[in-house]
Each structure stands twice: as structure tokens, then as C-alpha cells.
Amino acid sequence: MIAQILVVDDDPVQRRLLKNALERHGHVVHTAENGLGGLAFLKHGGxxxxVIVLDLMMPGLDGLGFLKATREAGIETPVIVQTGHGGIETVVEAMRAGAFDFVVKPVSPERIAASVANALTVDRKEGRSRTARRSRSGAVTFSDIVSASPEMLRVIELAQRAAHSSIPVVLEGESGVGKEMVARAIQAASDRAGKPFITVNCGAIPENLVESILFGHEKGAFTGATERHTGKFVEADGGTLFLDEIGDLPLDVQVKLLRAVQQGEIETVGSAKVQKVNVRLISATNKDLIEEVREGRFREDLYYRLNVFPITIPALRRRKEDIPHLARVFADRFSLEQKLPRPVTIGPTAMALLTAHDWPGNIRELENAIFRAAVLAQADELTDADFPQIAAQLPEFRSEELRHAETVATAAPRAAEMHQPASSPVVLPTPDGFIGVPVQPARPDPRALLAAAYPASANVIPTTDTAGEVRKLAEVEEELIRFALKFYRGQMSQVARKLGIGRSTLYRKLKDYGIDPDNPLKEAA
Incomplete structure (x- = not known):
């Protein structure tokens, strides 16, 4: 679809790059050099x-101010914000202000083009018909995988390459990231499309039945075998066998699986007859298979046979760009499936909350949360109040709203005391004269907080010891972790996010340094 796009950015180089990138896809691009210019353009010909592509950091009217102004003016054009500064808090604030999507600078031409394409398909009728077609056909293709993140687009690229051959594929990733969906897309894009796609969850089968379920058994092969059973390999003959949680396979079954992979032969339980099968094998695991090999729980020869083409699917917290798109797709789908009178949409506060959450259960958790909210919703637009379980896990999200309310409540009295209008900047002296700086309630000063926590520390976290030598990195890291735990009141997700590490890494470091998360300032025994 060809679109008219407005790029609002104060950087002329960035404007030119975005204009060229979008025009290569056939779009017509208009530009504005700041927020005020963008608003003026929208008023006279908007x-x-x-679609609007908006830079957040601009002099004068910044991106957040632009978003608020467009909402107040009733402009509902999808806005894609660009951010090169700040962390997830900036993104959350932009989503709360009504942004459709966000990209991180420097953005690739492919990423911005994909984001614009997603914005153009937000039309409700297109979304409903697309969902209906998919539910009728039952097939999953790569076009059904909703993503805007570079990491996930790379996954799709690798999976498409794997689909062109029968090479064994191992899909790695946490539970709920969509490994089975990628496997089904590989099948649909391969020459085995339309052939059987058989799924086996190796972790859900009793150990004494795994061999029988995979390879089948003859009547009377063991107690309770009252009839002959064809195994999953035979069912998948000519198609694809998807072995989920393959790391849970017993070692004795791994031997037979190795033979099936190497020679395409299986042996039914209770039969000495060897049977040939033609099966494309795709495996999935949330374990570190090489670590399982080291621990003797997974055969090394089978590992190298299966791990020919590994694809790692990132967790949802590593690709937060996908959350807005997934959330909208799920809302559309559930509105259709539940036969709601009117489609449920996701409001800015709800989208900000969903984007801020880490989603330890990944896409499956997000899908379930939106399903519950859509079923119980009292209005057509979901707000953060429709996700109480998520909000309860993000006290800092609520605290930000409370701080904002306190700012609004106290701005007028403070301005009156200074004999200035509430919206006017306070003039502060500087060495070069006077400059207008808006007074805003600041967060607690980390240096002051750390100084209170460590009274003996004169320069916050000292970089040198008493002898004047540079301190060891581990010592500084330990102090920073202790401070972060105290500063964010033990909120582990927040601490990990601010330190730029995963929660599992944070827990490991707490154990290594002997830090009690409930009492981080207490020295280890």
C-alpha cells in the first residue's frame, strides 16, 4: 500500500535518510524540521x-509534546516514534501518549519500512478478514508471524532459508516465545507443505511410554498393549515431526532417535522388522543442550546430528518492539472469536503498561492476558485497569502515574509562590547569564541516596582504593548492585533492567557476592 508519510525530525541528515528509505518503497514523504512545523503541516494539509514518523528528542516542542498536541486535536494518525536516548521509560511514556510503535536509532531501512507497513495495516476491516482467513485455513505461514524487531526478523530470515531444504533444525528459546509457530511456518514454506505436521511434547510423556509413542508398538509387546499402535514417526512420514522439549528425552530413546535421524529407519517396539520413514525433523528446547551434553543427560552424537541448523528465538523482553503489534493482533482475534458486538482496542495507558512488563511467560503470557481482558472488558477500549495482575507486578508504573499527578497538583501553588504562571519556566542564573529551565520534581538523587547508604563514601562509588590504586571491577560492580537494590526497593525486574542484565544473571551475581536482596547493605558474612 502506497502511503503519505510525514517525517518530523530536527536532524536534516536523519530526515533525508528516512525520506530516501521510505521513497524506495513507493511512499510519498513530507518532512518537518520540528514539532511545531509538524503540527502546522497537519493543520493545513494533514x-x-x-503515518507520522516522529523524533522524540527535539528542541522546542519535543516528541512527547507533539503526541499530546495531536491527541488533543483529535488526530488519530498512527505515529512511529524514534528514540536514541533513554531506556524503556521513554518508550512507555510515548506509548502512554498514544504512539503506535517505536524504533531505536540508528534504524535500518528495513525496520522503518516494516513499522510503516504495520501501521498501514491497522485498518480494522483488514485485520478482521485476515484473522478470519487464517482461522479457516489453519495453516501458519511466515506472514502470520507478527514482528518488527531486528532480532525476530533475523529469525524469520534464517527459518525461510531452512525451509528450502530438509536440514535438521533446532529451535532454541524460552517457553512461550513461539517455537512451534516458527516450525509450522517452516513446514508451510517447504516442499512438504500440505503433508502431515506431527507435534510431540517430549517433556509431557511418561518416560516408560516415550519409545512407544515415537516409534509405535506391536500388539502384546508389553503389558497393556492390547492392539497395534503406529508411532509418531510413521504418522509424520512424508511430512514434518516437531519434537518439543527434546532435552527431556530419556537416554535410551535418544539412541533410537539417532538411528532414525542418521538412516531414516525406525524399529517398532516388539518387532524386529526395520521400517523406513521419510521425516523432516524440527526440534525445540528451552534448555542449553550443550550444557546437557556436558552433564551427560544428552548424547553428544545426537546433539551434533540435530544441531545442524540452530535458530535462537529471543524472549519477548528482548524485543519489546513486537509487543504493540502482538497486542493489537490478539485483541483483533479475540474480538472476532468471542463475537463481541464491537472490536476491542488497546488504549494508550494499557499499551504503555504492556510494553513496560517483562513477560516472563513471553508471547503465551501476553496472549492470555489480552484474552482475559477482552472477555471481561466493560468498554471497547482496554486501559491499564483491565490488566490488574500485570499492574501489580509493576509498582513503578503506578508510582510514575502518582508522581505525574502530584506534579500537576503542586505545579500551580509552586508557580503562584514564585509569582509566575504555572506553565512558565523558572529563570535560573548561570555563569553565562540567564536561561529558562522548567522546574520539574526530580527523582531522588542517586548520589545523595548512595551517600546516605554509605556515609563513609565521599565520592559515591569510589574508583580508587585507600592506596590510590584503581579498584577491582568486581568490587565496584558489587557496590552498584547493592545500591540498585536499595534504590529500587528490591524490585528485581527493575534492578535487572536498569543494570542492563537479565534477571537470571542478576540472581547469579547476588549469589556470587553473597548479597541479601532483602537487606542489600548488609555485608556478607
């Missing part, structure tokens, strides 16, 4: 604009 009816034809389909």
Missing part, C-alpha cells in the same frame, strides 16, 4: 497523511 488529512491525507497516513
Amino acid at each position: 488529512d491525507q497523511i497516513n
